[in-house]
Amino acid sequence: MKLRIIPILASLALCGLTGSAAAEEKYVTVGTGGQTGVYYVVGQSICRLVNRDTARTGIKCTAPSTGGSVANLNAIKSGDQNMGVAQSDQQYNAYKGEGAFKEQGPWPELRAVFGVHPEVFTVVARADAGIHSFDDLKGKRVNIGNPGSGQRATMDVVMAAKGWTSADFQLASELKAAEQAQALCDNKIDAMVYVVGHPSGSIQEATTSCDSVIVPVTGKEIDDLVAANSYYAKSSIKGGQYKGTDGDVDSFGVVATFVSSTASSEETIYEMVKAVFDNFDRFKKLHPAFENLNEANMLKDGLSAPLHDGAVKYYKEKGWM
Ligand code: GLU
Numbered sequence: 535m536k537l538r539i540i541p542i543l544a545s546l547a548l549c550g551l552t553g554s555a556a557a558e559e560k561y562v563t564v565g566t567g568g569q570t571g572v573y574y575v576v577g578q579s580i581c582r583l584v585n586r587d588t589a590r591t592g593i594k595c596t597a598p599s600t601g602g603s604v605a606n607l608n609a610i611k612s613g614d615q616n617m618g619v620a621q622s623d624q625q626y627n628a629y630k631g632e633g634a635f636k637e638q639g640p641w642p643e644l645r646a647v648f649g650v651h652p653e654v655f656t657v658v659a660r661a662d663a664g665i666h667s668f669d670d671l672k673g674k675r676v677n678i679g680n681p682g683s684g685q686r687a688t689m690d691v692v693m694a695a696k697g698w699t700s701a702d703f704q705l706a707s708e709l710k711a712a713e714q715a716q717a718l719c720d721n722k723i724d725a726m727v728y729v730v731g732h733p734s735g736s737i738q739e740a741t742t743s744c745d746s747v748i749v750p751v752t753g754k755e756i757d758d759l760v761a762a763n764s765y766y767a768k769s770s771i772k773g774g775q776y777k778g779t780d781g782d783v784d785s786f787g788v789v790a791t792f793v794s795s796t797a798s799s800e801e802t803i804y805e806m807v808k809a810v811f812d813n814f815d816r817f818k819k820l821h822p823a824f825e826n827l828n829e830a831n832m833l834k835d836g837l838s839a840p841l842h843d844g845a846v847k848y849y850k851e852k853g854w855m
Contacts, residue, residue, distance in 0.1 A: 562802060564597040565606030565618030567683070568711030570736040571728075572823050573619040573790065574599055576650055579820040580792070583809040591805045601682030602711065604634050608682075610795050611641060617794040617806070621653060621684035621729060622765045622836030623691075625791050629839040634687040643796040645842035647803060648810070649835040651731040651823040654769045654787040655688060658715075658737060661745035661778070663724035668751045672698070674724040675705035677714045685711070685729040688788070695755040711736060719744035731790060731823035733775045741776040748776065751785040760786050765836065789836030796842075803844025811848065829854060 564580060567573035577597025584595040600606055606618030607628040620628070627633035631640035659665035663674060678693075678700065679686030686708070693699065700706035709717055714726040718740050728736060740746050748771055760766045769787030773780050794803055810817055811829065818824045833841075833854055841849075849855045 560592040560594060562593055562595045562617065562798075562806070563615045564595060565600045565609050565615040566597050567600060567602045567606075567619065568713075568736065569599045570712045570715070570734070570739060571602075572651060572653075572731040572734050572821060573602070575821045575823075576619050576790065576792070579817055579824075580806065580810055582820075583813050583817060584806055586813075587805070587809060593802060593805055595806075599712075601680055602686075603682075603684030604628075604687050605682035607635070607641075607644070607793070610644075610793065610797075611638075613797065616798050616802070617647070617792065619650065619790055620793050621688065622649070622789040622791050622838065623763070624684055624687055625793055625836065626765050626838040627687075633691065641795075644839040645794050645796060645798075645803075645845075646837035646839045647792040647794055647807060647842050647845045648832040649837055650790040650792060650832065651821075651827065652769060652787055653684075653729050653731050653790050654771050655685075655692070655751050655785050656728045656730055656732075656737060656771060657725055657749040657751055657785075658718065658728070658740045658746050659725040659749050660718060660721070661747050665725055665747075665749055667749060668692075668753065668756075669696075670749070671725055672702050673704055675707070675722070676703045677707045677709050677717060677723045677726045678703075679727055680708050680710045683711060684788075685727050688729050689727050691759065692751075692755070695759055715740035715743065718746060725749070729788065731821075732771055733822055737776055741778050746778060748779045748783045750783050756786055765789075765838065791836045793839065794842055798842070798844070800842075800844040800847060803842045804847050805844075807845045807848045811852070 564577040566577035581595035581597045603620040603624040609615040628635045629644045770782045773782045
């Protein structure tokens, strides 16, 4: 008797498992960043387009605010999120097991989906702090970013290149991206660091709530970093976007990218990509930082992990590859 019951129970259990796994995949979580950044808008915009088609696809997409790039990559790896936005330097490091991901080792299952907007390593200082260059940050109160954010990971790289540690600052705070503009204007810090697309709500807040300036990030160490790492490029914050900054401010930058892993199915990623590119004009209008996006660049810029099969399927259908 027992021998008969066991296979029945086993097959029931199996049905249950496959049933719930299929249903679960329809709820998709996209990791973003702080609410005053651009990643939040990327995630919200993608989900808005995806959710217009839920009746057909069954996919329900949510894009909560998170700690940023490194947190998103780790959450995709652990299965807490299905997809996320991440800086191209962090995508590279997560795939190869370098930088902030050194201890974890390579992650061959990471998949690139598309590149999004350019991001600039942006330093904003109180006008009264006497900070005119990156080197002037030494001895000041600086928000170096919350662990898990892309700016923190990139700031760590810049500090290492300069031979600095957090002890070189009077204060090295770890406030989240959405908290730093207010801390700057409340005179709790002298400067903040954000790797972000422009214009961004956070930098707008920091430059309109008090007198502050965007500080150039240049010099030999930056030149060397850009020369040594293909995911960095010279960049600038175009003048006229923020109060107090009329001219272009030189710095370096990365690209925001949309990533997932082999744990997301081809079908799900195909539908996500289709929602964005079938409605591309609409997508581009959802944030001024998306204005200059074009398909050709989005299929190559900042992508160091292999493309997800679902993305490849859509791009091939379109004749883009
Ligand atoms: N680049 C930042 C990060 O990775 C986020 C910028 C944004 O939210 O727009 O943490």
